[in-house]
Amino acid sequence: MNKLALMGITAVVAAAVSFTTIKVMQPGGLSVGSAEAGNPSFRFADNRNRGKATADIPEFTKAAALVTQSIVHIKVKLNRPAENEGAYGGYYGPTQRAVPVMASGSGVIWSKDGYIVTNNHVVEGATDIEVILTDKRIFPAKLVGRDPNTDLALIKIGTNDLTPITLGNSDEVEIGEWVLAAGYPFSLNTTVTAGIVSAKERSIGIIGKEGKQQDEQSGATTAMSSAVEAYIQTDAAINPGNSGGALVNTSGQLIGINAAIASQTGSYEGYGFAIPVNLTSKIVEDLRKYGQVKRGLLGVSFPSPATEDQFLIQQGIKPGSINGAYVTGVQSGSAAAAAGLKAGDIIQEIDGAKISSSVELSERIARHHPGDDIKLDYRRGTAVNSTNVTLKAQEALPKTDELVPQALASKLGASFAPLSDAFKQHFQMNTGLAVTAIVAGGLFEQIGIQRGSIIISVNGNRINTEDDLSRAFKAATNGIARFACITPDGSRIVFNLSLGA
Numbered sequence: 001m002n003k004l005a006l007m008g009i010t011a012v013v014a015a016a017v018s019f020t021t022i023k024v025m026q027p028g029g030l031s032v033g034s035a036e037a038g039n040p041s042f043r044f045a046d047n048r049n050r051g052k053a054t055a056d057i058p059e060f061t062k063a064a065a066l067v068t069q070s071i072v073h074i075k076v077k078l079n080r081p082a083e084n085e086g087a088y089g090g091y092y093g094p095t096q097r098a099v100p101v102m103a104s105g106s107g108v109i110w111s112k113d114g115y116i117v118t119n120n121h122v123v124e125g126a127t128d129i130e131v132i133l134t135d136k137r138i139f140p141a142k143l144v145g146r147d148p149n150t151d152l153a154l155i156k157i158g159t160n161d162l163t164p165i166t167l168g169n170s171d172e173v174e175i176g177e178w179v180l181a182a183g184y185p186f187s188l189n190t191t192v193t194a195g196i197v198s199a200k201e202r203s204i205g206i207i208g209k210e211g212k213q214q215d216e217q218s219g220a221t222t223a224m225s226s227a228v229e230a231y232i233q234t235d236a237a238i239n240p241g242n243s244g245g246a247l248v249n250t251s252g253q254l255i256g257i258n259a260a261i262a263s264q265t266g267s268y269e270g271y272g273f274a275i276p277v278n279l280t281s282k283i284v285e286d287l288r289k290y291g292q293v294k295r296g297l298l299g300v301s302f303p304s305p306a307t308e309d310q311f312l313i314q315q316g317i318k319p320g321s322i323n324g325a326y327v328t329g330v331q332s333g334s335a336a337a338a339a340g341l342k343a344g345d346i347i348q349e350i351d352g353a354k355i356s357s358s359v360e361l362s363e364r365i366a367r368h369h370p371g372d373d374i375k376l377d378y379r380r381g382t383a384v385n386s387t388n389v390t391l392k393a394q395e396a397l398p399k400t401d402e403l404v405p406q407a408l409a410s411k412l413g414a415s416f417a418p419l420s421d422a423f424k425q426h427f428q429m430n431t432g433l434a435v436t437a438i439v440a441g442g443l444f445e446q447i448g449i450q451r452g453s454i455i456i457s458v459n460g461n462r463i464n465t466e467d468d469l470s471r472a473f474k475a476a477t478n479g480i481a482r483f484a485c486i487t488p489d490g491s492r493i494v495f496n497l498s499l500g501a
Contacts, residue, residue: 058250063180064192066252070109070165071245072133073184074118074141074155076126077102100127106183106245107131107155108257109164110284114139114157117284118244119259120146123153131157134190145287149227149295150366151259152280153244154287165246168253170276171353173197173232181236181258181272183245195236195272201359202273203229204260230363231273232256238272247274256280282367296368296391299334300327300341302358311448315344324348324379325361329441339389341378348384349377365391408470413442416466419454429454431462432486433469452488 078101105122109115116131123129129141139157146153177197185191234247238261247256256274286293302325303311309319312326324346330336341347347355350364351374368374370393377386409415415437424430432454438445455463458472458481473481485493 058178060178060180060192060194060250063248063250063252064182067165067180067182067246067248067254068190068192069134069163071182071184071190072107072109072116072131073104073187073189074107074116074122074244075102075104075130075132076123077128078125079127104184104187104241105243106241106258108244108246108254109162110154111164112162113160114162115144115284115288116141116155116157117257117280118153118155119257120148120151120153122244123155124148129155131155133162145291145293147283147287147293149293150275150279150283152257152275152283152287154284165248165254166252167277167281168249168251168255170232170255170278173200173249173255173276175200178250179234179236179255180248180250181234181238181242181245181274182248183238183242183258185237185239185241187241191242193237195234197232198235198271199233200230201357201363202231202233203359204231204262204273228279228362228366230276230279230359231259232276234272234274235270236272242272276363279363279367286369294369294393295366296370296372297335297393298365298389298391299331299336300325300347301329301331302326302361303328308358322346322348322379323354323356325355325358327378335389335392339376339387341376341387342380344380346379347376348379349375351375408473409466410439411442412444413439414444414449415439416455416469418465431464432456433463433465449485450488454486456484456486458483 103122105118107116107118107122110117123143123146126143129143131139131141133139137159139159141155141157144154144156175197178194179197180192180194182190182192232247232255236247238245238258242258245258246254247258249255254277256276257280258272258274260273262271262273283293302308308326311328312319312322315326317326327336327341327343327345327347329343330341347361349355350361353364355361355364365374368391370391372391374389374391375386376389377384379385414435417434417436419429419432419434424432435444435449435451435453435455438449438451455469457463458469460482461468461472463469463472482494487493
């Protein structure tokens with residue numbers, strides 16, 4: 001990795017804005033607005049100018065009426081380890097007993113017979129799930145299935161008289177289009193806010209983060225990760241509790257499931273993110289039919305969104321001069337390999353739909369099942385070619401508890417060695433594992449990690465030995481590991497890796 005690429009990664013990592021899931025809800029309802037988080041501020045509004053829609057601002061009342069009848073309030077009970085208690089808690093470590101914690105979010109009615117869509121992070125780890133309808137009826141809910149790789153989950157309640165939301169088409173959503181966000185922020189009853197679509201196909205590196213690290217912005221990722229992020233970005237106000245709620249167009253049609261916010265405080269600061277409904281529909285179909293997601297894989301890698309422009313410059317390509325996803329590698333035995341794709345190809349269309357970035361490519365592929373046939377148009381040099389590809393199923397991943405240090409090092413494509421005490425003392429470091437060699441074609445090479453880099457932590461756990469590295473992966477959620485690293489020139493970077501294909 002040269003200094004230009006490192007500057008790109010470092011700039012992203014150093015950004016002040018933090019991306020955070022919006023499942024935050026503390027016991028006691030509005031107590032989430034504490035002195036630390038900032039209390040919600042309630043003021044009387046001046047209604048003298050309330051009136052009719054103008055030529056620039058559409059009428060929202062019809063869309064609001066439609067969406068509010070199809071969203072629900074979700075309350076969950078979680079068992080979490082108790083925090084240290086008493087004056088001596090810090091000496092003896094955290095207590096191991098679990099205490100019940102209440103949290104809440106929102107959901108969208110998907111079908112008349114009780115299926116409801118929400119975020120995975122709303123229901124993950126829940127021991128009890130309760131759904132409150134807009135007519136105040138309360139139902140216990142069961143978990144049908146969840147997909148951490150898209151942050152979606154499907155639950156069901158025992159009734160057959162619900163009003164499902166009308167589905168829109170997220171492919172047709174345009175930047176600048178008016179939208180409404182609906183949910184239960186801060187456990188307030190049905191709340192609707194308005195804004196516009198400010199961006200599409202946005203990747204923010206949030207899936208796979210642990211809660212204690214949500215104040216850090218991701219740097220580079222590997223495209224071999226199973227996580228799929230292609231959010232619709234909006235400036236409609238979204239706050240803690242809105243997770244799993246609806247983003248709709250002015251016709252009241254669902255275009256996305258609200259999932260995250262960009263914030264320095266944990267509350268709304270102008271940027272919210274929603275999972276596109278076209279991707280959501282495929283995930284829901286799988287969860288309803290199989291209880292899990294069956295995703296077709298192409299088997300290519302590409303630069304992370306944060307470093308894509310820098311990577312293209314390294315290859316002598318002017319960013320903006322091409323449209324598509326630049327392929328940095330093709331997995332052996334994959335669907336892409338069988339179709340003849342090679343590193344350096346630029347995928348520009350899938351089934352006639354133009355591809356402008358690797359984020360869009362990931363989202364389009366994620367809509368498909370194993371065995372699906374797709375048509376790819378790609379550029380190789382000056383020639384534009386077409387090929388038909390039959391997507392393959394994801395191979396079973398090795399269990400993280402089976403990844404001994406040697407196997408993990410092989411998977412990452414690198415060799416490691418502990419830092420000497422003299423080195424730590426000289427550079428005033430108390431932790432670190434040196435990267436002593438990089439294997440061609442490995443995951444580390446794909447994202448530009450150089451020999452001589454120092455791994456400081458993985459998922460917040462300090463790393464000093466290969467055993468530490470292996471243990472950190474064993475504890476990682478869905479095999480996704482978040483590395484904090486110092487490069488040979490002293491730059492600090494953060495990146496996510498997945499052992500997924």
